[in-house]
Amino acid sequence: MPNSTVHVDYDLVANGDHITIGDATFTGDSAYPDAIGWLTARAASTGAAVVVRSYDAGTGADTLFSIDGAGTIEAVTGAVSDNAAGSPWEAQPAAPAIPPAPRGEYADVARELRGEPVSLAPAGAPALDPLRAAPAAPTSPAASEADAGPSTRREARQSFLTREEVEEPATQGLRGILARMGLRVSPSAAERAERDWTRLVSQHWPGPRTIAIVNGKGGVGKTMTTISLSSVFARHGGAGVLAWDNNQTRGTLGWSTEQGPHDASILDLLPQVSRLLGTGAQSADLAHYVHHQTRDRYDVLRSKPEVLATEQRFDATTVDSIHNVAAKFYRLVFIDSGNDETDPMWLRAIERADQIVVPTIGEAKAAESAALLLEGLHARGGHFADLADKAVVVVSKHKHDLPDAELTKMASGFSGLARDVVTIPYDKGLGADVINYGGLRPETQRAWLAAGAAVAKGL
Structure with missing residues (x-):
């Protein structure tokens, strides 16, 4: 005007x-x-x-x-x-x-x-609520006595210290437009959920954490999931995230990520384990062996898919050595696994993991493989059963013409097998030769943020 x-x-x-x-x-x-x-x-x-x-x-x-x-x-x-x-x-x-x-x-x-139902979340957003409340615990006699009243002056006095926090105004959608125009607009429920997911993945835990990405079937999105989750945690939580290709049979994590100024792999790192675990080693020394992702801010430890498994035969001891180095220099370690659930490397990675993520695509065989893995781990008991109980399943829409209802139905089939199930919309960027998280669509990034938040709740 x-x-x-x-x-x-x-x-x-x-x-x-x-x-x-x-x-x-x-x-x-x-x-x-x-x-x-x-x-x-x-x-x-x-x-x-x-x-x-x-x-x-x-x-x-x-x-x-x-x-x-x-x-x-x-x-x-x-x-x-x-x-x-x-x-x-x-x-x-x-x-x-x-x-x-x-x-x-x-x-x-x-x-x-007009009173009709309206979804607060963007289309394709995963049905995940990281703020889900736990059921109220039954009231015990001790709790009843505590409710009777304060027993000391300190308990009776209200503290002068408060933790009031002013909520930031909306930044997204219609509310964000109004906020930028000068109106004091609170965020929508969808934006509040996204902020909470961001807070969860931005945490730093006391001590390193290891997350294994596992499914006994190939082509189900293990490497894609490793890359996407590593990007989410590194972008929001800062440095100290390693994606490790723990696969001695043509692991392709290195092919799908940015290469550093060298071609080093796990084969080059292994002879240096003792030196790197010594007191004189520095984190910058690892730059000789890992490949830093300049846009997504995490590091990649590659396998060497050009070499046959017979020439790089590793065992549980190898996993222990690499993990000791990784845990010394990184706060989060994502392990991209192979397909052989009997491989000593696979088993030891599971033993070392604090949590597992089980990816699958919207295909019956891939989903059945994921379900069998979870059931098998639970049947083994102990640490394996605990990992299965708090596992996160990621169901990805691998074809653009796959009906959303079918993906949702498949995700619901994991109810009772895992702690959380997250769906990922179709995005051709996830099938690129080199996966760039920043090149994914906003709804895809939001879905991976929700998946990261689900993982963070188990750490």
């Missing part, structure tokens, strides 16, 4: 999560999308964009914007003239009933206003 006199159609006053537009009132967590849906519907009914003057009672921000029937918001500049009611802040008359939902990105808002 030109920088001239502007006629205001509606006045919006925001006070936290309480919004008024004339006689219309919107409250609660959905106040902002409800209000924008209301304005979108008004614009759709008139066939032209409406101009809104918004005032935030908390910050004092005074903003002009326009919104059309498709929900498109644009900033408006110019001097404000008196509106039809005679004053910029005089209440507007009640508007007519809301017309049918407009097409566009705010159609969900209009449906919500």
Whole structure:
């Protein structure tokens, strides 16, 4: 709009999560999308964009914007003239009933206003809730006595120290647009969930943690899962993440990741184990043997797929040696495994793991292999059963034409076999020769973040 006199159609006053537009009132967590849906519907009914003057009672921000029937918001500049009611802040008359939902990105808002169900999460987002509450424990006699009242003055006194934390305003979607325009808008439930997932994967645990990526069938996404999870934890939690190709039969982790300024592999690292475990070794010394991922910030320890297994025959002792070095210099170690569940390297990696991730694609044979592995580990008892109980299963949509309902059905089949199941949408970037996490679609990155959060809960 030109920088001239502007006629205001509606006045919006925001006070936290309480919004008024004339006689219309919107409250609660959905106040902002409800209000924008209301304005979108008004614009759709008139066939032209409406101009809104918004005032935030908390910050004092005074903003002009326009919104059309498709929900498109644009900033408006110019001097404000008196509106039809005679004053910029005089209440507007009640508007007519809301017309049918407009097409566009705010159609969900209009449906919500009519009482229809609306999903808060983006399409394709995994059904994972890292904030899932544990059932309340039964009240014990000791707890009842504790509820009787404080026994000392210290217990009776309220501490002067508080841990109040102001929530950051919304940054995503419609709420983010409004926040950037000066309104104090709280994040949506979907954005709050994503923030919590980010907090979980950003943690640093006391002592190193090892995660083994396992499935006895090939071609089910083990290497893809290793790369994606390593990227999530390194991007959000910082350095100290190693992806290790623990496969002596054509392991391809090195082929799917960025190569450093050398071609070193596990074969070059093994003769240096004693020196690296010595007191004079430094973390920078590992740069001779691992390949740093400059965009995703983790390191890769390659196998040598060009060499036959008979020429690089490793055993449990080899795994112990490499793991001792990895645990000394890295806080998180992701082990990409082979397909032979009887291989001493495979078994020792499981024994060393703090958690396992079992990937599968949306294919019956791959899913059955994953289920049999979990059942087999549980039957062995002890540490193996514990790993199976808290395992995370990742079900990836490997074909674009695979129905989402089929993927969801397959994921539900792991209920009772693992602690969490996460689905990953189809993304051609996951099939690239070199997987670049930053090149994945936003919904795919969000799904892998949710998968990382599920893993983090078990560490």
